[in-house]
Amino acid sequence: MAAPVPPDGWVSVDVRASALNGHDLWSLRGVGLTEADLPRTLGSDAAGVVSGTAEEVIIYPVLGEHPPETTEALDPRIAPLLSEHHDGTLAQKVVVPRFCVLAKPASLTFEQAAALPTAWLTAYRMLFVLSNTRPGDTVLVQGATGGVSTALTMMAAAAGIRVWVTGRTEHARTWALQAGADAAFEPGARLPERVDAVLETVGEATWVHSMRCVRVGGRIVVAGATSGPSADADLRRVFFHQITVVGARLGTVTEMRKMLQFVERAGLIPAIDSVVELNEAAVAFKRLEAADLRGKLIVRP
Incomplete structure (x- = not known):
């Protein structure tokens, strides 16, 4: 060719x-x-x-x-x-x-x-542009081992944000802890407290859990639905708890440059x-x- x-x-x-x-x-x-x-x-x-x-x-x-x-x-x-x-x-x-x-x-x-490019740029936009979190806040990453999930875990930890992760297997949860997560839980587990933001790429299998885990006034940032796109929206919880749900698709050229700079400054591999x-x-x-x-x-x- x-x-x-x-x-x-x-x-x-x-x-x-x-x-x-x-x-x-x-x-x-x-x-x-x-x-x-x-x-x-x-x-x-x-x-x-x-x-x-x-x-x-x-x-x-x-x-x-x-x-x-x-x-x-x-x-x-x-x-x-x-x-x-x-x-x-x-x-x-x-x-x-x-x-x-x-x-x-x-x-x-x-x-x-x-x-x-795709995984880390998406994660950067989810975390630093859309999640409305800051150092000291807590985020829940649904899924432990995917490309976006791993990038979220590593960048959040480097930024001083407490990271909790869910994983289906003990091996996956151990991997997340090695990547920088502060704690790893089984899917659907009751968390010690509600989180400031949920970073969601799994979709149908984790959506109800995501809605229950975010604090009043918190955010759910969605960038995928690997387990399926249909989920119980639970609209009453959305408005009673004043939850913001926002979608993420990749990021801008400027965000890509900032992501690359962050990776270099933080020494992330x-x-x-x-x-x-x-x-x-x-x-x-x-x-x-x-x-x-x-x-x-x-x-x-």
């Missing part, structure tokens, strides 16, 4: 490492892609080198005519995720708008940097479950579907 040629205002990046996300699984199942879109190269996360240069970069995964800098500009109709309308990062080369190319943190390997070669991607997708991971799955072309 011929190497992609970047149009005006775009650049070509030699991919050194890419990361898998739940979004890739949904795409494989046909969500968001039609037969007319095929063939399509999947993948939205990558780190690499601008072709023909020594510029080491990390790719911002949201496309568009201009850099998205507001919540409205993150509307998926005008700012699609890389691989939705354009070929993605599970390749040796990828072309993206120039504004999507940001300097790779020098402290991270290409594999570590590739873990950041993204957790990597394993690294596979591109010809082993099918095996990696099966592991992603099984949801038995400890950090991100990295694909190296």
Whole structure:
């Protein structure tokens, strides 16, 4: 296959490492892609080198005519995720708008940097932009081992926020504690006290618990529904307890830069479950579907 040629205002990046996300699984199942879109190269996360240069970069995964800098500009109709309308990062080369190319943190390997764009940017927006929490507050992260959950745990701990996590297995809860959580509980467990914010990516299986665990006037920030999108809204609790429910989708270019700066200042190293070669991607997708991971799955072309 011929190497992609970047149009005006775009650049070509030699991919050194890419990361898998739940979004890739949904795409494989046909969500968001039609037969007319095929063939399509999947993948939205990558780190690499601008072709023909020594510029080491990390790719911002949201496309568009201009850099998205507001919540409205993150509307998926005008700012699609890389691989939705354009070929993605599970390749040796990828072309993206120039504004999507940001300097790779020098402290991270290409594999570590590739873990950041979707999961860590989403977590950064959930925690620092939308949760309305500050150092000393307590947050509950639903789910212990996913990419976003692990990023939330590590960043919250680094920011001086008390982190409680739920996990289905003892192994998962131990993992969360090692990642920086202050306490880990079984799903649905009664907590010692209500929390200032719940950071929710699981959905149907944890939603009732999330509603019961947040304090009066607290927030629930939702960025996913891996267990299903249908949940008991419990509207009476929402208005009686004055709970704010807010959705999160990735983040702006400025938030991506701030996230990268925070990671470097705090000395955080993204957790990597394993690294596979591109010809082993099918095996990696099966592991992603099984949801038995400890950090991100990295694909190296």
